[in-house]
Amino acid sequence: MQLPPTLxxxxxxxxxxxxxxxxxxxxIRDSLLDRHAKDIDxxxxxxxxxxxxxxxxxxxxxxxxxxxxxxVLKIELETLQLDISLPRTESKIAPGHQGFCxxxxxxxxxxxxxxxxxxxxxxxxxxxVTNTLLDPYGGQEDLRQGILREVDxxxxxxxxxxxxxxxxxxxxxxxxxxxxxHRLCTTMVDSDELSSLPKxxxxxxxQKLLLKSDTPSLGIHLLKTFGALRYFDALNHLASKPCHxxxxxxxxTLLTLDTMASRRSGNIPKDLIMMLAILCHKMPQYGxxxxxxxxxxxxxxxxxxxxxxxxxxPQKLYDLQAGEPEVLALSAxxxxxxxxxxAETIDMKCHRHLPQHRFQAGEWLRKxxxxxxxxxxxxxxxxxxxxxxxxxxxxxxxxxxxxDDAYRAQLQQEFTCKSEARQWLRTYLTR
Numbered sequence: 001m002q003l004p005p006t007l008x009x010x011x012x013x014x015x016x017x018x019x020x021x022x023x024x025x026x027x028i029r030d031s032l033l034d035r036h037a038k039d040i041d042x043x044x045x046x047x048x049x050x051x052x053x054x055x056x057x058x059x060x061x062x063x064x065x066x067x068x069x070x071x072v073l074k075i076e077l078e079t080l081q082l083d084i085s086l087p088r089t090e091s092k093i094a095p096g097h098q099g100f101c102x103x104x105x106x107x108x109x110x111x112x113x114x115x116x117x118x119x120x121x122x123x124x125x126x127x128x129v130t131n132t133l134l135d136p137y138g139g140q141e142d143l144r145q146g147i148l149r150e151v152d153x154x155x156x157x158x159x160x161x162x163x164x165x166x167x168x169x170x171x172x173x174x175x176x177x178x179x180x181x182h183r184l185c186t187t188m189v190d191s192d193e194l195s196s197l198p199k200x201x202x203x204x205x206x207q208k209l210l211l212k213s214d215t216p217s218l219g220i221h222l223l224k225t226f227g228a229l230r231y232f233d234a235l236n237h238l239a240s241k242p243c244h245x246x247x248x249x250x251x252x253t254l255l256t257l258d259t260m261a262s263r264r265s266g267n268i269p270k271d272l273i274m275m276l277a278i279l280c281h282k283m284p285q286y287g288x289x290x291x292x293x294x295x296x297x298x299x300x301x302x303x304x305x306x307x308x309x310x311x312x313x314p315q316k317l318y319d320l321q322a323g324e325p326e327v328l329a330l331s332a333x334x335x336x337x338x339x340x341x342x343a344e345t346i347d348m349k350c351h352r353h354l355p356q357h358r359f360q361a362g363e364w365l366r367k368x369x370x371x372x373x374x375x376x377x378x379x380x381x382x383x384x385x386x387x388x389x390x391x392x393x394x395x396x397x398x399x400x401x402x403x404d405d406a407y408r409a410q411l412q413q414e415f416t417c418k419s420e421a422r423q424w425l426r427t428y429l430t431r
Contacts, residue, residue: 001031001126001133006078007040010060011128017056020045021128022110025117028124028133032143033173042084043113043125050086057084087113111136118162119169120149148175156184160193163228164205171219172212185226194231203294210275211268214261217254220279224250234283234290249282256281256349263345270338273300277307277342307342310334314343318361324372327365328411331374340366381407382421391425402428 003011003023014021022043030037047053050071057063057075064074073084087108110125111134117123120139127134137151148170150156163185170177177185188194209219223229229236239250260278264271280287286305295301310333317326330336340362347359369375383406385399393399406425409415415424 001028001131003128004040004080006080007082010057010077010082013059014044014056015129019047019053019056022134023126023128024114024124025122028126029121029139029143032124032140038079039081039083042082043087043110044084045087045108045110047086053084053086089113089116110134115152116155117151118156118159118165120151121169121173121175123151143173146175147178148173148181149178150181150184153180153184156181157188157191157193160188160197161201161205163188163194163226164197164202167219167222168205168209168213170222171209171216174215174218177222182225185222185228189227189230194228199294199296206294207272210257210261210279211264211271215258216261216275217258220254220257232290232293234280234287237284238282252349253279253282256346259349260345263341273303273307274338274341276300276304277311278345280304281308281311281342281346283308306334307338310339311342311346314340314365315347315361318364324368325412327368327372328374328379328413331369331372332378332407332411335376336365336369336374337376379410382410382415382418383407383425387422387425391429393429 001023011021022045023040024043025041027037027040044053050073054063054065054073057073060077061075066072066074071085071088075082075084087110089108089112110127114123114125114134114136120137120142122139123135123137124139125134126132133140138149142149148166156162166177166181166185169175209216213219220235223232223235224239229239235250238253239248241249257275257278260275264275276287276291280290283290286308288301288305291301291304310330313330313334317330320326327336330339344359344362347357347362366375373379381403383403385395385403388399388402389395393402402425405428406421409424409428410421415421
């Protein structure tokens, strides 16, 4: 296996100190799939303990210890992000995702340590001393056959988050969930262990699904087959609501979601907003209830629900052949560039069998917005507080009302430059 050159000195140093560094998990899986990865997990065997490992690693940079019970050491080597730990066992001692007792003191071989992992494709390792692939649970063959399979049935069900990991891994790598894994996930739903998961951890898995999969619909469909949609009322509602196209709104939404996945830009915050907007665009209340179940970020919820609220406006304004004031008013409510992409993606799904189809409403709105210089953002207010003071007004609560009225007048093109704005203000103040 080809290893990054910047990693070799650290591996050699640990080896010379009598330790055995084994690269584990996702890096092995991605390498076998010819995918590039800069995050590398390393388990260090034959160490004298975590303190001894810290001492040796500190020679290569600043260490950050995360999860005190897990003893994971983070270090950066140029562009590489390393997570280095001792082999460990995990025993379930309490309900929920965090109810585990971790033991790093036992002397384990790789097979014993890998038994705690979720899927066989994540339970492989690469011994950097002997340069050999370690695959005690058949992960390489499962990867070759396109199967997602659990390592150990007993340990798998102990962590309810693994159901959502199943969702996103199957979709990201286009894997078929094995019959045994499907049964385990259904059992986890029936046990109601999923209700113990914090929304932040669930959202992490949804983000990976939406940002890393070419066909995120596969993951959402899996949630349905597992019976897990009962935890998401809005999605469950979509799955049963009829649509004019003879398909239900659930299928319509997921087809559109895959279309948006093909249009991701690589700007992670923006892509997340756009993907969530498509996922929510047929939900009641613009998807706010669903989003509340996933995140505490009011900024994100507002960004998504705003796009959903106005997703039909490009077609609406085009049908009305609206004037410049309507386009300006829209730009003050939502980013027109993003809105067009949402509306265009929905239109593309609806007309996917017509390759020559053009979204004329989007083209018209784009030209109109660019002409007004509001394609990416709303116009800046021409009148500000200092202009009111220049008219001998004293700052007060009334300023907000005056400035709000002024901005609405600006959007209605009652004035288009600073001098006209000042004249408008003088007239306004005499009313």
